[in-house]
Amino acid sequence: MRRLLLIAIQISLAALSTGCTGDAEVDASIANALLRDWCTPSPETLATQAGYTVPNVPIQNVDSFTTSFATETLTDNAHCMTYAAITDAGVVNFDSSISTGSYSGTITNEIWINGQSLNAGASGSLVLDSDANYFAYVILENGTAVARSEVMRLSSAVGNSLLRFVLSWDGAGDVDLHLDDGAGGRHVYWTDKTHDATGFNVQLDVDNVVSYGPENIRVFTAPSGSNFRCWINYYSGSITLNATVRVYASGIYQQQYSFVLPAGTSNGSSSYEASHDCGSHTSP
Numbered sequence: 001m002r003r004l005l006l007i008a009i010q011i012s013l014a015a016l017s018t019g020c021t022g023d024a025e026v027d028a029s030i031a032n033a034l035l036r037d038w039c040t041p042s043p044e045t046l047a048t049q050a051g052y053t054v055p056n057v058p059i060q061n062v063d064s065f066t067t068s069f070a071t072e073t074l075t076d077n078a079h080c081m082t083y084a085a086i087t088d089a090g091v092v093n094f095d096s097s098i099s100t101g102s103y104s105g106t107i108t109n110e111i112w113i114n115g116q117s118l119n120a121g122a123s124g125s126l127v128l129d130s131d132a133n134y135f136a137y138v139i140l141e142n143g144t145a146v147a148r149s150e151v152m153r154l155s156s157a158v159g160n161s162l163l164r165f166v167l168s169w170d171g172a173g174d175v176d177l178h179l180d181d182g183a184g185g186r187h188v189y190w191t192d193k194t195h196d197a198t199g200f201n202v203q204l205d206v207d208n209v210v211s212y213g214p215e216n217i218r219v220f221t222a223p224s225g226s227n228f229r230c231w232i233n234y235y236s237g238s239i240t241l242n243a244t245v246r247v248y249a250s251g252i253y254q255q256q257y258s259f260v261l262p263a264g265t266s267n268g269s270s271s272y273e274a275s276h277d278c279g280s281h282t283s284p
Contacts, residue, residue: 042150042151043134043150043151043152043153044134044150044151046132046134046153047134047151047153050132050134051115052114052115052134053115054112054134054136054151055112055117055136055138055145055148057138057145057146057147057148058146058147058148059147059148059149059150060147061098061099061100061102061139061147062096062097062098062137062139062147062148062149063097063098063099064095064096064097065094065095065096065136065137065149065150065152066094066095066096067092067093067094067126067152067154068087068089068092068093069087069092069154087128087154087155087156087157088156088157088158089128089156089158090127090128090156090158090205090216090218091125091126091127091128091205091206091216092125092126092128092154093123093124093125093126094111094123094124094125094126094137095122095123096109096122096123096137096149097122098122098137098139100139103139103141103146104141105141105142106141106142106143107139107140107141108140108143109121109122109137109138109139109140110137110138110140110145111124111126111135111136111137111138112135112136112137112138112148113126113127113133113134113135114129114133114134114135115253116246116253117138118166118168118212118213118214118244119168119169119170119171119212119213120137120212121211121212124208124211124212124213124214125206125208125214127166127205127206127214127216128154128156128158129156129158129251130156130157130158130159130160130161130251131155131156132153132154132155133153133154133155133156134151134152134153135151135152135154136148136149136150136151136152137149159218159220160220160250160251161218161219161220161248161250161251162219162220162221162222162249162250162283162284163218163219163222163228163247163248163249163281163283164216164217164218164219164247164248164249164251165177165179165216165217165230165245165246165247165248165278166213166214166215166216166245166246166248167213167214167215167216167232167243167244167245168212168213168214168215168243168244169211169212169213169241169242169243169244169261170212170241170242170243171211171212171237171239171241172210172211172237172239173211173234173235173236173237173238173239173241173261173266174208174209174210174235174236174237174266175213175215175232175233175234175235175237175241175243175261176189176190176207176215176232176233176235176270176272177189177204177215177216177217177230177231177232177245178230178231178232178233178272178275179202179204179217179219179228179229179230179231180228180229180231181200181226181227181228181229182227182229186200186202188202188203188204188217189204189270189272190204190207190209190270191270193205193207199221199222199223200219200221200222200223200226201219201220201221201222202217202218202219202220202222202228203217203218203220204216204217205217205218209235209236219283222283223283224283224284225282225283226282226283227280227281227282227283228280228281228282228283229277229279229280229281230245230247230257230277230278230279230280230281231272231273231275231276231277231278232245232259232272232275232276232278233267233269233270233271233272233275233276234261234265234266234267234275234276235266235267235268235269236266236268237261237263237266238263238264238266239263240260240261240262240263241260241261242258242259242260242261243258243259243260243261243276244256244257244258244259245257245259245278247278247279247281249281249284250284254281255279257276257278257279259276259278261276
């Protein structure tokens with residue numbers, strides 16, 4: 001009994017020394033339970049309470065996962081992470097490292113964020129919603145999730161948007177997101193990232209020219225009933241890509257468009273209306 005009490009005290013001290021503010025994982029089940037109790041309420045618990053289904057895979061093999069405001073590292077046999085309470089940014093960058101020695105299949109990665117999964121490399125950008133955001137770095141083997149990081153939480157003070165369009169794709173190349181209002185002449189894309197005039201405020205807040213995305217356009221203000229047209233264009237790259245556009249209205253997911261961009265069809269052009277159409281959308 002004394003030995004068990006000593007183990008519990010040592011584990012609790014270890015949690016304090018690492019500054020653990022989220023879930024933690026160690027090998028012994030008793031230690032695991034104690035650390036999880038010590039580090040509550042965890043971001044994973046809060047994500048579940050917010051209605052998101054967290055990927056049901058082991059928390060392992062993600063050696064580090066770091067954003068501009070939050071970090072998770074493998075320390076003293078326990079995953080501990082810290083997070084800032086709030087950021088003004090609508091986009092933050094991330095870096096990661098993983099262990100792949102236990103896998104024999106093809107390894108790919110995703111970012112799970114607020115219930116959605118996006119293709120990801122070892123580094124990239126996260127597009128944040130207004131208020132609380134929950135995210136994790138996920139390892140896939142042959143297309144199936146097999147491991148992940150702890151869930152992290154980061155709140156953003158970015159303004160609420162009437163409409164939001166998020167583009168991602170699954171490999172190396174530059175795919176561009178375009179939004180216009182037809183005959184109104186307003187067109188937001190990589191060379192004209194902001195339109196802020198005559199009652200309209202539309203912004204492209206990330207332009208990824210390397211791989212995976214995301215690219216993200218927010219309609220912050222527009223007269224009610226304004227119609228916007230969404231397009232994507234395969235600007236540069238040499239391989240076949242699978243691209244996805246997710247559409248949100250007033251922060252709520254609405255629908256998804258999926259495209260196959262064949263190898264050899266990139267065009268190096270800012271032209272877009274003959275490209276891939278992701279629908280017309282009306283502002284609330």
